[in-house]
Amino acid sequence: MTAAPADLLIDQPAVTDGAALWRLAxxxxxxxxxxxxxxxxxxxDFAGTSAVARGEGGEPVGFVTGYVRPERPRTLLVWQVxxxxxxxxxxxxxxxxxxxxxxxxxxxxxxDVETTITPGNTASERLFASFAARHGARLEREVLFPAELFPEGxxxxxxxxxxGPLTDVTPHSAH
Known part of the structure; x- marks a missing residue:
């Protein structure tokens, strides 16, 4: 598992965290x-499938938003990190x-975990490749939404x- 600062608290987001998550994004x-x-x-609506990291004062310093896919109930789709x-x-x-x-x-x-990443977002590419390696999981990539599908051009x-499949999923060391 990964090491994180000892004073880090990871929990579910609350509605009152919404503005902070928007600012972080x-x-x-x-x-x-x-x-x-x-x-x-x-x-x-998705607090149960999302997480927020809180610093010393309780203010969010990071988040992951996600949801369990309705058609694939054993798959977490990670929306944003x-x-x-x-x-x-x-x-x-x-x-x-x-x-x-x-x-x-x-x-x-x-x-299983799914996410989408735009080409060139090396931080996210590294995050999810190392996640797959830590959890002994296969990583497959394919274009889900080609550029021409986006209306803004x-x-x-x-x-x-x-x-997936994830083979080593144990709780992290942060508290």
Whole structure:
């Protein structure tokens, strides 16, 4: 498992975290920024399949949003991962991902993880490749949404990363 700062608390997001998650996504400069309203809804309706990392004062310093796919109830789709720039490089994203999948494996029997990454997002590519390696899982990639499907025209393709089956999912060391 990954090491994360000892003072890190990983738990489920609350509606009151929605604005902070929106700010983290905006400041990432790599994520597609959704409306602030959508982050409030996400923290209400998908809190059980998402995770937030809290710093010393309880303020979110990172998050993972996801959901269990209705047609594939053992698959977690990771929607977004973001960590505050002052807290990057400390293993927070990996700890969030490990903690969330451990929880969802125990609660829902999750065996697989999917996410999409745009080409050139090396931080996300490394995060999910190392996640697959840590959990003894196969990693497959294929274009899910080609660029021409996006109506705004300037969007890169979204490459689907399919990871599974997970063979070593134990709770992370962060508390």
């Amino acid at each position: 905006k400041e990432s400069k790599t994520l597609d920024l959704n409306s602030s309203y959508s982050y409030l809804l996400w923290c209400r 973001a960590v505050d720039s002052a807290h990057r490089g400390l293993g927070i994203a990996a700890a969030l991902l490990d903690g969330l999948t451990a929880r969802l494996t125990a609660e829902h029997g999750v065996t 300037a969007h890169d393709p979204e490459v689907l990363y399919r990871i």
